[in-house]
Amino acid sequence: MENRVATIFELNQVFNNPGLVLDALGVVEDTVFRNCPKECTHCECKKFETLELVGLSNKPLFYECVACGTLHLKYRRGWVEKQFTKIKGLWTNPNDWEEPNEDSLLN
Numbered sequence: 001m002e003n004r005v006a007t008i009f010e011l012n013q014v015f016n017n018p019g020l021v022l023d024a025l026g027v028v029e030d031t032v033f034r035n036c037p038k039e040c041t042h043c044e045c046k047k048f049e050t051l052e053l054v055g056l057s058n059k060p061l062f063y064e065c066v067a068c069g070t071l072h073l074k075y076r077r078g079w080v081e082k083q084f085t086k087i088k089g090l091w092t093n094p095n096d097w098e099e100p101n102e103d104s105l106l107n
């Protein structure tokens with residue numbers, strides 16, 4: 001299973017509320033899936049990727065349906081929401097990201 005990594009600093013700034021950020025990301029129910037769901041509860045697709053959110057946890061937090069993008073919680077929603085206190089005040093601007101120069105591409 002593929003693992004995807006995403007940042008939510010910007011979303012978190014916009015909503016300033018973990019519950020609303022999870023809604024916006026595509027968490028539609030509170031059911032916790034310790035193991036990968038057999039099929040998506042939204043569209044019945046059987047393929048998933050895991051999704052990790054930078055800064056919240058170094059483990060994937062969701063099973064993401066590859067067809068419709070619905071996120072299925074691997075942990076209790078309340079616990080995931082609590083992790084948001086770690087990224088309070090953090091944000092990122094892609095324009096600030098540095099491109100490696102030619103020299104650092106050679107080894």
Ligand SMILES: [Zn+2]
Pocket residue numbers: 040041042043044045065066067068069070
């Ligand atoms: Zn789906």
